[in-house]
Amino acid sequence: MPQFFRIDDPDDPRIAAYRDVRERDLVGRDRQFMAEGEVVLNVLVASARHRMASALIVDKRLERLKPLLTDLPDEIPIYGASQAVMDRIAGFPMHRGILAIGECTDPPSAEALLEGLGPRALVVLLVGIANHDNMGGIFRNAAAFGADAVLLDATCCDPLYRKAIRVSVGASLMVPFARLATGQDPVALLDRCGFETLSLSPAGATPLAGLARAPRVAALFGTEGPGLPAELLTRTRTIAIPMAGGFDSLNVATTSGIVLHHLACVAQEA
Template identity: 40%
Template structure:
């Protein structure tokens, strides 16, 4: 059962997982740092507790820890309870959601294993914005995408902002990396995937017609602004697009992902 521990000293060394989150070079979830996962808010912490990521500790105000009582019954970790003022001093800013949890990372699946058990995958290139990345993971969870593969230039899905924007769904959607790029996409083709590159260029086909009758689809999505590189488009089986009204050529990448995920998952499973 969770160990509830009252904290009245912001310098308490037991709070190291949560300290100075506004200081870039000391953040525990930064790439190359301690590699922790941080969940913020009751809903996201609940999803962390239900995920394969090993929880280390919680920090929150009394009422937020109490709101998690049912989920914490079977968790043997410390839950540090303190005031909002002390919590803000530890974290480095006022945390409106009132609770944080830290966890160690879980092993990523091998790309081939993820491909073997999936029908629909998102493959990302150059999605470096944490909020876009978090939104894409949330969309993937909502629309039945089986997993996400990360190419070069993508930010870390387990960075705190991505976890928060995804509403914790990054913790339930499996992801891995594609290496080398783009030659590693061959793993998808070997597992029966048709690889569709989302691009507004003139020779692309309508996504809906392109994926009709296809058994497994990997959807390539590029960065906000420049989109996919020519190298990635060439490595795909075909370029596809979302038809637009006149005068508009593209959508925000997370919005485009949501539309594309819906079209692909409906094509694969119309009763979904």
């Protein structure tokens, strides 16, 4: 059973990792991440991929959450505080009243992650996704539609950033992911590992509705506005989502949900 501690002083050194949450988000957490809210806490407690280091929970929620926390290892501290003290610790009103620190595990290489997947696999590859809301939304969709892995290029933001985890409702703690090295060729990597690569573009040659999928398939999504680089589009099968006349743009997280639903449900190519 974990140890429960009362925090009455916002400057208590035991909760230093929780102090000034937004400032810490900007500078990073030295191989740790922050989880926020009850849904994400449930995912973290149950995770086989990540370890919870501690939690800080407002008094009015702590008693109800104790059954969830009682099976945690003895060395994990659980801190309780009043709403006023917790708000001062975090540096802004913590309406959810639940924070936890998790420890990052060493992710596999992109190639090792792909090679470990089965004969039928669905992979998401993200290029230049810098918005944490979009990152969280894409991971949420990946979990909802059974994607086996997410690959990130070197320019993507961190899916374990607090806001990305929160928007993903914990999915970025569940879906395996790996980051490509700077300059690593994603299309060549996917080809070597036996994946058909589909690139989403408003000018794509194949409408999504008519697409049958290969057993191993990867869907590529680029940043809003510029989209995927032309160099990737010319080397992959391009897919479009037809829209009403005069409109050709969807939010990238919305796009990922439509595409992943289709690929999860569509029949395999003969």
